[in-house]
Amino acid sequence: xxxxSCRLNRRTFIKGHLAALAVLALPAPALALARxxxxxxxxxxxxxxTGEKLKNAIYWADGGYVEETLDDISFLLRDFRxxxxxxxxxxxxxxxxxxxxxxxxxxxVHIISGYRSPATNEMLAQQSGGVARRSFHMDGRAVDLRIPxxxxxxxxxxxxxxxxxxxxxxPRSDFVHIDTGPVRSW
Numbered sequence: 001x002x003x004x005s006c007r008l009n010r011r012t013f014i015k016g017h018l019a020a021l022a023v024l025a026l027p028a029p030a031l032a033l034a035r036x037x038x039x040x041x042x043x044x045x046x047x048x049x050t051g052e053k054l055k056n057a058i059y060w061a062d063g064g065y066v067e068e069t070l071d072d073i074s075f076l077l078r079d080f081r082x083x084x085x086x087x088x089x090x091x092x093x094x095x096x097x098x099x100x101x102x103x104x105x106x107x108x109v110h111i112i113s114g115y116r117s118p119a120t121n122e123m124l125a126q127q128s129g130g131v132a133r134r135s136f137h138m139d140g141r142a143v144d145l146r147i148p149x150x151x152x153x154x155x156x157x158x159x160x161x162x163x164x165x166x167x168x169x170x171p172r173s174d175f176v177h178i179d180t181g182p183v184r185s186w
Contacts, residue, residue: 145178152174
């Protein structure tokens, strides 16, 4: 059941797709304007495996990324299995920021998987056919997430509507994958 803290109705979904199509028609220099335009960008995270939280972490301000906050986010999104920290792509954070805005989320984003070491990725690939051998997770360019209060299908539709990378839908495992790779969905 979709709660009030998550809003993406048919009209919002169609508007998002029309906006995405309009953006694709723009020349490359104008595409920079299609990114988030807030004066500050902040995210709240909860890592479901470690129990760690980051609340309203301002990762972008005064026209640039805040290195200390990027380090804090990279730590929270680390490979919890091996306790290895990888650098998280700031563009990925911008995607998460835009996704939260698109669905009107107020709750922290729950992290299922952020950075993965090559060893962890290999172990997971051996256990499941659904793990890419050359995963964007290993480069800090992917995150598996859910947003409490938002229907998973709503999160998926909003992510696809942004047209800003890969979107994977895993309803049995209760998460959506987003990455900064080519635009595609599965």
